[in-house]
Amino acid sequence: MSQGIASAFSFLVDRLQALTPKTDPSQGFVCVDPATGQELLTDRRPNTLRLFELRVTTYPHDDGQSGITGRKRLTAELRVRYDIPRDVGLLERIVGEDSSQLVNSLRDPAYSLATTGITSLITGEASTAPILDEAGNPAALLLVVPFDLLYAEAF
Amino acid sequence: MAVTHRSLSVAVESSFGSLDSSTGAPSPSGLSFISIPCERDPIVVPGEAPVSERTEARDGPHGLPPELDTTYIGGVKQQRRTGTVTVRCDFTTLGTGSNYAATALGRLLSAGFSTTIPGAESDAVSAAVSDNRYTPTTLANYKLGGLIGIEINGRAEYAHVTSENASGTGNIGYSPAFSRALTGADTVRLLQTWYTAKGTASGAVGNSVAFRVDGVGVRSYAYGCKMESLALSVDGGRLMGDFTFQAAHIEDDHGSATGPVEPVANDGATPHFRSCYVVVSDAASTSRTDIAGDNGDEHARVSFDVSELSATITNTLTPVGQTSSLIGMSDMEVSDQTVEINLTLDSANTTISNDFRDAVVRDLLIGTGPVGDGQGMAINVPGAYLTVDPLIRKIDGEIVQQSLTYAASRFGGDAGTGDAGGTPLRIGLGL
Numbered sequence: 001m002s003q004g005i006a007s008a009f010s011f012l013v014d015r016l017q018a019l020t021p022k023t024d025p026s027q028g029f030v031c032v033d034p035a036t037g038q039e040l041l042t043d044r045r046p047n048t049l050r051l052f053e054l055r056v057t058t059y060p061h062d063d064g065q066s067g068i069t070g071r072k073r074l075t076a077e078l079r080v081r082y083d084i085p086r087d088v089g090l091l092e093r094i095v096g097e098d099s100s101q102l103v104n105s106l107r108d109p110a111y112s113l114a115t116t117g118i119t120s121l122i123t124g125e126a127s128t129a130p131i132l133d134e135a136g137n138p139a140a141l142l143l144v145v146p147f148d149l150l151y152a153e154a155f
Numbered sequence: 156m157a158v159t160h161r162s163l164s165v166a167v168e169s170s171f172g173s174l175d176s177s178t179g180a181p182s183p184s185g186l187s188f189i190s191i192p193c194e195r196d197p198i199v200v201p202g203e204a205p206v207s208e209r210t211e212a213r214d215g216p217h218g219l220p221p222e223l224d225t226t227y228i229g230g231v232k233q234q235r236r237t238g239t240v241t242v243r244c245d246f247t248t249l250g251t252g253s254n255y256a257a258t259a260l261g262r263l264l265s266a267g268f269s270t271t272i273p274g275a276e277s278d279a280v281s282a283a284v285s286d287n288r289y290t291p292t293t294l295a296n297y298k299l300g301g302l303i304g305i306e307i308n309g310r311a312e313y314a315h316v317t318s319e320n321a322s323g324t325g326n327i328g329y330s331p332a333f334s335r336a337l338t339g340a341d342t343v344r345l346l347q348t349w350y351t352a353k354g355t356a357s358g359a360v361g362n363s364v365a366f367r368v369d370g371v372g373v374r375s376y377a378y379g380c381k382m383e384s385l386a387l388s389v390d391g392g393r394l395m396g397d398f399t400f401q402a403a404h405i406e407d408d409h410g411s412a413t414g415p416v417e418p419v420a421n422d423g424a425t426p427h428f429r430s431c432y433v434v435v436s437d438a439a440s441t442s443r444t445d446i447a448g449d450n451g452d453e454h455a456r457v458s459f460d461v462s463e464l465s466a467t468i469t470n471t472l473t474p475v476g477q478t479s480s481l482i483g484m485s486d487m488e489v490s491d492q493t494v495e496i497n498l499t500l501d502s503a504n505t506t507i508s509n510d511f512r513d514a515v516v517r518d519l520l521i522g523t524g525p526v527g528d529g530q531g532m533a534i535n536v537p538g539a540y541l542t543v544d545p546l547i548r549k550i551d552g553e554i555v556q557q558s559l560t561y562a563a564s565r566f567g568g569d570a571g572t573g574d575a576g577g578t579p580l581r582i583g584l585g586l
Contacts, residue, residue: 064194066191066192071192108429109424113247113425114250
């Protein structure tokens, strides 16, 4: 796979999946949407922690590098799903720990530029949002880590 | 109407100003340009015409065209501008390749610094010796004063070689220490190192460069360019460099325009101010005198918690006058240099509390991540002194901070003067 968004996302997914969470390490980060027709993160998946996906929120635009086909910039989100447990306090702490670890992983500058094309990655402020069931009750929590990706797309 | 896609290319000049021997005017003939992977916005057609205003007597309220500082060649009056060329780019490292000579980044740096290239891109540690020494596998590949790096616990760490014959037994001595002593299982990366020449070599740089601006229907050349300043900053974690070059001669050749040229990017890694350290030596550097014997400075390290980094390196360029060419000078010498490094510490460091009062000179080493094959970048001021009192705390923000400003003093802590030995400023890039 040549430099570009596909190899960049694959690289980031592999790195995230290799993380060992601090609390409940047996349930690692698992990507549910590696662009191969898998189910959606919002589908019902009871008793699971740390299923995640990378989603593009703003498609690539020119990043002001000289020449014509220079560097591109897109915005994306890392979304991680947490089921709602009885102990909400524990959930909040797990999400807090995970958020820190995920940001560290995303910001690790060893981006394998030659194969991924990633020049830099800038994380934004993490937030959470509930996933509601049919009755309108919270069924799961989504941790959302937005980021800007600066990369080259080889053709 | 044409779009403003544009590019900036750089070439190494074999002689200052690339003068054509048959005309005495600059010529692009023989120059090999490479397109710089730089930011687009700062690329403009540079320069202003040097003129002499005519203030002659006149018979009414009118002006007179100024006289351009130029000459005639073959009966044709020559176009001429002078001015600055600015380049903003990151420091994406080499990746594959043996050194930076054929890269845009290497050419830019070599127009403001001298450089030394290690004999190999890495060397395996043959045997452990101490916290600041090890036995190399191939001693001849090292450069005195050259930067070395290694990844320890996922972080990039750097030091500089202070002795190639430590203990008198051919060991490498380095400073400041890494976070642990090196062992026989380690492999050290050897960095190509740009440095500010000193002593009888003062003012020496690798080469002058020429620039070419290419756009749609636009082509301009700048000849006889040397680096006037380099400002380092951090943008989203990425280390950026704003280069400013003084050009001895600028002219246009829009009739030969062929459009923008796609930049040639290195494929190493883009240095980030992440997964790395900013360290100073735990004791004063040898500064005003040269260290005696086989051993150089070998200090432990004190790590800073740095949230903000910026640095400015300013070369004073002095034209060497000459009337025998259109450009009016035979060179621009780097006659002086100032270094200013600004660090903001979110946790105030107390080891250095009295450094300003006591005029303590320390070894400052600023790392970036990652380091590896074709990767790594570090900045070293081996004789760094504070120009502000470190006891001042910034208390007008959300947290108490310490603002440090360092400048470069003399460094005499290298056991020898070869290569980059004893030089006051070094910038290393991974091979």
